[in-house]
Amino acid sequence: VPSRALAMKRVKGVFARKSPGPSTPKFAEQLWDKYKDPKNAESIGPEGVEAFCADIGLEPSDVHILVLAWRLDASRMGYFTHVEWTNGFAKLSASSLPELKAWLERTYQETLHGAKAMHSGADAFRNFYAFAHRYCRDxxxxxxxxxxxxxxxxxxxxxxxxxxxxxxxxxxxxxxxxxxxxxxxxxxxxxxxxxxxxxxxxxxxxxxxxxxxxxxxxxxxxxxxxx
Structure with a gap:
């Protein structure tokens, strides 16, 4: 039956896609060492953020960078502390920049989907939205x-x-x-x-x-x- 064959093909495709595992401390530290402020080893500043964005293929103003700041619980726009970076990356599922970019897109889409569904999943978007006010103000x-x-x-x-x-x-x-x-x-x-x-x-x-x-x-x- 064509429909059954199509369904089986989709199921196989789902299992064939390997989900990335948890982010490793080594990956987080490699990124930190690359992008940290040369004058302040405990901070990634605007220049480091711009370099990170260039490497991952996103503009600094892209919503996915805001998602990253949210999930790292960043306290200041354009900056990340070492504690925010290491603690936040421990909760992510990525061990390379392509995996991190895919994780950011997936997290963003899941957050939007929850808001559209008008159920408890909307709480995630509400938290994201509340974070933006705190994060973006002077x-x-x-x-x-x-x-x-x-x-x-x-x-x-x-x-x-x-x-x-x-x-x-x-x-x-x-x-x-x-x-x-x-x-x-x-x-x-x-x-x-x-x-x-x-x-x-x-x-x-x-x-x-x-x-x-x-x-x-x-x-x-x-x-x-x-x-």
């Missing part, structure tokens, strides 16, 4: 500047909720909001994307949302009336 600042926030939303949320991101970033740019977006506003936008229609027709103005999102909904509704 040192000692509580808010993320609007320009960076728009870029991060476009990178992270557009694959899931493109219309809300398009409308919200347009609104932020029109407002020219000088003090940026705080963590609560950032996270509430994610919840709004998950629960409110693109035209905001089912938005409940019950005081539970930050004022920023009340004003965003008003903006969307006014835009609709103006068409």
């Amino acid at each position: 040192d000692n600042k509580r808010n993320l500047d609007c320009e960076t926030a728009c870029a991060m939303m476009s990178m992270m949320v557009s694959p899931l909720y493109p219309k809300h991101v398009e409308q919200f970033t347009a609104y932020l740019m029109k407002m020219n909001r000088q003090h940026g977006i705080n963590q609560d506003e950032w996270m509430c936008f994610w919840e709004l994307c998950r629960s409110v229609k693109d035209d905001c027709s089912n938005y409940a103005d019950d005081g539970a949302w930050p004022i920023l999102l009340d004003e965003y909904v008003e903006f969307v509704q006014q835009q609709a009336k103006g068409k």
